[in-house]
Amino acid sequence: MNATRAPATDELPELSAFLESLPEPHIVFDRRYRIVAANAAYREQFGTGTSVIGRTCYAVSHHFSAPCDQSGESCPLARSRESGQRERVLHLHHTPQGEAYVNIELTPLRDAQGAGAYFVEKMEPLRVAQGTAAAQGLIGRSAPFQAMLELVARVGPSQASVLLLGESGTGKELVARAVHDASPRAARPLVVVDCASLPETLFESELFGHEKGAFTGAHAAKAGLIEAAAGGTLFLDEVGDIPLAIQVKLLRLLESGTFRRVGGTEWRRADVRLVSATHRDLYAMVADGRFREDLFYRLSTFPIHLPPLRERRGDIPLLVEALLARLAPARRLSLAPTAMARLAQHPFPGNVRELRNVLERAALLSDGAVVGTAAIERALAAGVPRAPATPKLATPPPRGAGRPLRPLREAELEVLRTALAAHQGNREALARALGVSLRTLYRKLRALQAPG
Structure with a gap:
């Protein structure tokens, strides 16, 4: 709502009638936080069975006995008084179904002296997270969790590329889904690409697709994951594992919105929103030349740190x-x-x-x-690893050192097989135990199994 002049008392019925036509929950309150109007959408979603008119917004929404900024919450009215502008915050509100996260947008209505006489508050429930135990979705109430969630709520409706940063196990895929669900693309696909598990030789064709005859075994044309995500969101998990050769092509996709299938000549346009995630230190990888600096800045238009x-x-x-x-x-x-x-x-x-x-x-x-x-x-x-630790991989001798390579290859392969059996076939756990990336482990296994 973009009104700038505060209504006189006799104009409130007219304002109330206007709010009734709006699909989102709206209330109007005065400088003393007293609600003077509430539309049908608000009464339906946040109503408690009794009238809210004359009650304070903080008592209705939070069951507080004092304004939000005096009760440990950020108060949009207090912030609007300081800035003189519209303010947005994320709050946990009481509803008939329990507590729920709500996006608050507060707009001051100015009187003849330019001060805010009344305030209009629009509420949009954020359905991707819960402040109580729930069957699905993100769960939390702590300050770090809410700070992260507010960033999700702000960036979700945009088209900006999002980079999720955080340790393993912090729920990056859930946050990626929350960004997608908060966007206008929510009805379209969210396609997840596990960059760490894709072999380098297949990465390009899996991502961009390939034409018939592009390589041995390409008996038919195949659309890639970018095309599968058309109109939706492409989530690149563990983006730090993308090979440098593919990083160049991904950069072009981000800069121009176009790509070519492997073996193809036709430029195709991609309609995807990109969300990526990593637990790696991309700054250090850029400094070491292992990750392209230009791609890093394209991916990290809006970085979000996930708290451990x-x-x-x-x-x-x-x-x-x-x-x-x-x-x-x-x-x-x-x-x-x-x-x-x-x-x-x-x-x-x-x-x-x-x-x-x-x-x-x-x-x-x-x-x-x-x-x-x-x-x-x-x-x-x-869950605590026990000694003795998994045997380390033997280091191959320099070429020309006069030591036979074949027995060493077989010995290393045997060590890998033993270690893999100890981890019940879990290659991800084995890679962690050996202190190498999953991609390095796959490459080592392929190298040891190759003839020669």
């Missing part, structure tokens, strides 16, 4: 409740208070993914409906 779990410990009880409901819905499990306190002390280097694994192990170790401290201790201990 140790920085949002207050969210652990919510996450525990939601994860237990997903892991064992029929058992209705809960944690003993001492077990919850033990989890709150754990550093969780693997973040939410590690918490999920710990809870799954603890659930399997428990027979009753309450998971105790002993089960949590056993579950935590089971």
